Amino acid sequence: MILVGILILLIGASLLCSVRGVLGPTAPDRVVAFDAITSLMVAVLVILGVVYEAGFYLDVALVYAMLAFLGTLAIAKYLEGRRVGD
Amino acid sequence: MIELIAYIFLGIGGACTLIGAMGILRFPDVYNRLHANTVVVVGGVMMTLFGVSILYGLSTYSLKALLIALFLFITNPVGAHAIARAAHKSGVKLWPRSVVDKLEEEEKR
Numbered sequence: 001m002i003l004v005g006i007l008i009l010l011i012g013a014s015l016l017c018s019v020r021g022v023l024g025p026t027a028p029d030r031v032v033a034f035d036a037i038t039s040l041m042v043a044v045l046v047i048l049g050v051v052y053e054a055g056f057y058l059d060v061a062l063v064y065a066m067l068a069f070l071g072t073l074a075i076a077k078y079l080e081g082r083r084v085g086d
Numbered sequence: 087m088i089e090l091i092a093y094i095f096l097g098i099g100g101a102c103t104l105i106g107a108m109g110i111l112r113f114p115d116v117y118n119r120l121h122a123n124t125v126v127v128v129g130g131v132m133m134t135l136f137g138v139s140i141l142y143g144l145s146t147y148s149l150k151a152l153l154i155a156l157f158l159f160i161t162n163p164v165g166a167h168a169i170a171r172a173a174h175k176s177g178v179k180l181w182p183r184s185v186v187d188k189l190e191e192e193e194k195r
Contacts, residue, residue, distance in 0.1 A: 002093055006134060009100040013107035013126070020110050020119070028116045028173035035165055036110055036126045039158060040103065043131040046151055050138055058150040065154060069161040076168035080175045 007047050014040040031075050038068035088140065095137030103130030115181040116173045120166050127162045131155075 014037045021033035042061045049057025102125055109122025135155040139148035174189055 002096060003138075006096050006100045006137075010103055010130075010134070013103040013130070016104075016107035016111050017126075026116065026173070026178050028169055028176070028178055029119060031169050032116065032119045032123050033110060035162075035169070036107070036123045039127045039131045039162070042154060042158070043099075043103075043134045046135060046138055046154065050142065050147055050151075055146055055150070058147065058154070062150065062154050062157065065157055065161070069165055072165040073168055076165070076172040079172040 003047050003051055007044060007051075010040050010044050010047070014044075027075075027079055031072065031079070035068070035072050038064070038071075042068075088143075092137045092141035095133050095140060099130050099132075099134035099137055101130075102126070102133060106130055115184075116178050117170060117180065117184075120170055124162065124166055127158055132158060 017033045017036045017040070021030050021037070024030045024033060042065045045057050045061035045064065049055060049061070106122045106124075106126030106129065109125060110119050113119045113122055132155045135151045135158075139151040139155075142148045142151075180187055
């Protein structure tokens with residue numbers, strides 16, 4: 001029961017982050033919001049796997065964390081090469 | 087007793103995620119928001135994973151949760167550093183009331 005409450009808290013926090021992702025004035029703001037949302041979704045997947053007693057959710061969470069890290073690095077590398085306003 | 091410790095960890099995790107999400111929403115510029123992002127990941131998500139792994143004892147769930155926590159603990163500072171560096175290089179201005187910018191001083195030299 002407490003796990004479900006934590007799950008609702010995590011989803012509410014990711015909604016707050018997605019508001020910043022929509023509003024964010026520059027591209028790095030959106031990347032920060034994206035990074036936070038992916039980490040929160042990793043925790044959501046782990047709690048879902050534990051609640052449903054399905055172990056493959058945790059494998060999915062691990063692979064999702066790796067791919068999100070790669071995506072963050074790729075976007076950061078892309079943003080380094082240009083100025084704001086281009 | 088073990089369950090109480092796990093619930094304390096889960097409570098800290100939920101509180102830190104909410105605080106960090108409000109920080110991401112409310113802070114004035116990218117660099118402050120990165121700080122809030124790190125609060126979300128290290129304070130919130132990792133504490134939640136620790137709570138889950140304590141709650142489920144020695145099982146595959148808890149070992150995988152600890153593995154994910156270790157992975158996040160390694161990769162999140164790297165990603166935050168890359169984003170901050172990219173933002174500074176692409177010319178995102180600091181908040182006007184910021185006190186110091188060591189990287190710009192270093193590049194001017």
